[in-house]
Ligand SMILES: Cc1cc2nc3c(=O)[nH]c(=O)nc-3n(C[C@H](O)[C@H](O)[C@H](O)COP(=O)(O)OP(=O)(O)OC[C@H]3O[C@@H](n4cnc5c(N)ncnc54)[C@H](O)[C@@H]3O)c2cc1C
């Protein structure tokens with residue numbers, strides 16, 4: 256297993272971190288945690 | 299979101315860039331309705347409010363901002379809203395429909411207040427703005443703020459300046475009453491839009507370094523003071539290329555870029571976030587408003603020698619039949635004759651001018667160069683001397 260990345264918050268920033276980290280290192284295990292019901296919403 | 303409330307965007311699904319299912323397709327696990335309550339940076343574990351814990355090798359914080367609240371009695375009453383998340387927008391729109399809202403009060407006059415004001419008026423709701431300053435949107439200087447003020451008046455928006463909200467209670471003519479230092483006013487709904495502050499709850503509890511701005515301190519790779527912990531977006535600082543300081547500018551485009559830089563570094567591909575110059579814009583009815591760089595007062599605080607000048611001109615060539623007026627303010631530093639700030643308001647061509655000036659400022663151009671910079675010219679889009687050239691040459695004479 257690759258390294259584990261945990262992201263707190265699934266807004267514009269968290270979503271971008273997740274997508275780019277996975278793209279740069281497909282071996283990463285990525286988990287994003289969001290307190291609300293929605294992810295990656297536009298302003 | 300304001301355009302969703304105004305019914306310009308009808309389908310809320312259009313406001314979600316990527317669903318959890320889409321993330322999962324690319325191999326990213328998403329856990330919603332779950333809060334990270336605690337992080338142990340030594341044991342490298344996050345604890346969730348579901349009781350579960352999750353170990354990590356690398357952690358990224360994208361916790362965003364929390365809205366500032368005036369802290370007055372009644373601000374938690376039904377019908378009083380903030381607009382921060384999609385769920386707020388859904389709640390506001392549903393409330394407006396259910397209550398057949400006739401009148402709205404907005405506390406604050408920043409860009410969120412302006413956008414929601416337009417949305418309310420578009421829905422036929424009488425709208426009143428309660429502002430603690432004299433003119434709307436403090437970042438724009440008074441001459442330009444006055445244009446925005448006139449635009450509000452043109453659309454019958456009531457504007458109360460120098461106002462302090464004191465309490466909210468049940469109303470008589472409308473559902474709610476807001477008491478202020480200028481007396482009471484009533485509305486069926488009240489929107490609180492008095493700004494935001496970075497959400498640093500977790501970061502502080504973990505002992506991460508917090509910058510002077512109150513946001514999480516990061517380096518150019520978006521790394522915090524702990525090597526395997528990154529931060530991006532509204533919750534952290536960014537380097538301002540003009541002031542050469544770290545500060546907090548909570549804007550969506552910056553959050554996207556910082557997130558991508560953090561992700562790239564986390565994935566082992568080195569990347570630097572080059573900083574910001576503070577470009578921002580919004581629309582209020584038929585006016586575009588945009589600004590970049592420093593205001594004169596910020597520039598003074600940082601020790602620049604700001605000289606500013608407003609130039610009035612047109613978005614298209616003067617001879618064109620429906621030439622639209624633009625006010626453009628340029629601010630230069632007298633010591634270096636470089637551009638350090640720009641603000642503009644007008645019915646067309648404002649954002650494109652400010653974006654041009656942002657790029658000029660980003661690359662450190664002087665006012666003299668900007669006065670002769672090569673820009674596309676055709677009568678529908680400007681004069682053979684664009685307002686940018688005229689403004690730069692006029693300012694140069696003042697330096
Ligand atoms: C009405 C409105 C209009 C706007 N218009 C513009 C615009 O026109 N242009 C522009 O540039 N910007 C605009 N913005 C600002 C823009 O929305 C923000 O800059 C951007 O959303 C910041 O993204 P972020 O990911 O950093 O933070 P957010 O989008 O706030 O995301 C942070 C997320 O972290 C979650 N979170 C926080 N703590 C925890 C925890 N402990 N556990 C789990 N989850 C947690 C939150 O629930 C939230 O979903 C607007 C904002 C609003 C509200």
Ligand SMILES: Cc1cc2nc3c(=O)[nH]c(=O)nc-3n(C[C@H](O)[C@H](O)[C@H](O)COP(=O)(O)OP(=O)(O)OC[C@H]3O[C@@H](n4cnc5c(N)ncnc54)[C@H](O)[C@@H]3O)c2cc1C
Nearest residue numbers: 368406407408409410411430491492493494547548576578
């Ligand atoms: C010092 C500083 C420098 C900044 N520099 C930049 C920059 O260079 N570039 C950039 O893009 N962004 C910058 N920002 C951020 C930018 O101002 C915000 O992103 C944006 O204005 C947030 O919009 P808003 O509508 O939420 O709040 P604001 O625009 O802050 O609007 C809040 C409004 O509410 C009013 N208000 C506040 N409290 C009360 C109260 N109790 N009662 C009544 N009214 C109240 C305020 O006067 C203001 O008009 C800066 C912010 C600060 C504080």
